[in-house]
Amino acid sequence: MKIAVFSDSHGQGWRINEVLSKLAEIDCLVFVGDKFADLKDVDLDELGVVAVRGNHTFNPDLPREKLVEIAGQKIFVTHGDNYSIKRGLNSIYYRAQELEADIVIFGHTHSRFIKEEEGILFFNPGSISLPRDGAAPAYGIIEISDGNITAEHYDFTKEDLKVRKQE
Template sequence: MSKVLIVSDSHGSTEVLEGIEKLHGNDVDLMIHCGDSELSESDAAIVNFRSVKGNCDFYGTFPDDETHDVNGVKIFVTHGHLYSVKSTLVNLYYKAKELQADIVCFGHSHLLGAEMVDDVLFINPGSIRLPRSRAEKSYAILELENEKAILQIYDYGNGELTELRQEFSLHKKS
């Protein structure tokens, strides 16, 4: 089993990133930041995260997109502003299909959400600094085992929101 920590839209808050890493850093295989950290890649708070560039990231040279292979599961990471995610997931869906990604992690809207579209799992961990439509400063931990993805949502400072735990079926490409 592999675990992936997913955060987004921390907007300059080094304290929250450091706190999340302290809580979970030793228990996860990969820490992803979906952009808008507003930090440079050399900042101690983000150095252990694999981060992409958001529309508010004016420091550093983060890539626009990244892909990660975690035990045969392909994860595509982007901030989302380049794909108009505030109005549609269609552009992101086509990019995921082009890359043969199983999972897409993105931010930008500050809206927590997860859904399967055909065979692609879309995850937006919300914002750990400026949440929208919910009060929780949310982030996610994704457990990957065989063809199962278990998504756990956390509220920074208050622990897991167990009522939001979801399980998805992944169909790995052979």
């Protein structure tokens, strides 16, 4: 199972579409907020989507958090602002324990983050549009195979931007 993870697009949903057009064999897209309307620009045919709203998404029909099972792993998905993620993992960690989550996917900080804490993988893909960590805009890929989990960050590169400008 290959999962593409995006956060904090803030009006630049075309970037998600650009990434997805270049990735092979994505089974699921996880979007952890800010700005859900950006997904209207994304070609979602035959792609499972898990999405939550962020602090800049004003859609009451979209949940603030979600617990899903994918490939036998419990994944807790939230934007992170409601867990004071900018101050550390404490609140989100205890919520993940309550939910017996294997993986926590969050955003809000606009910074890439990956850490395993007592058997729980915490993953923030960074921002696909407005990074705050001094790195390029980013997204993530999580792969789950036979109970093994790998997670990586990828840059949204200058080449991707050139393609958009040529359109």
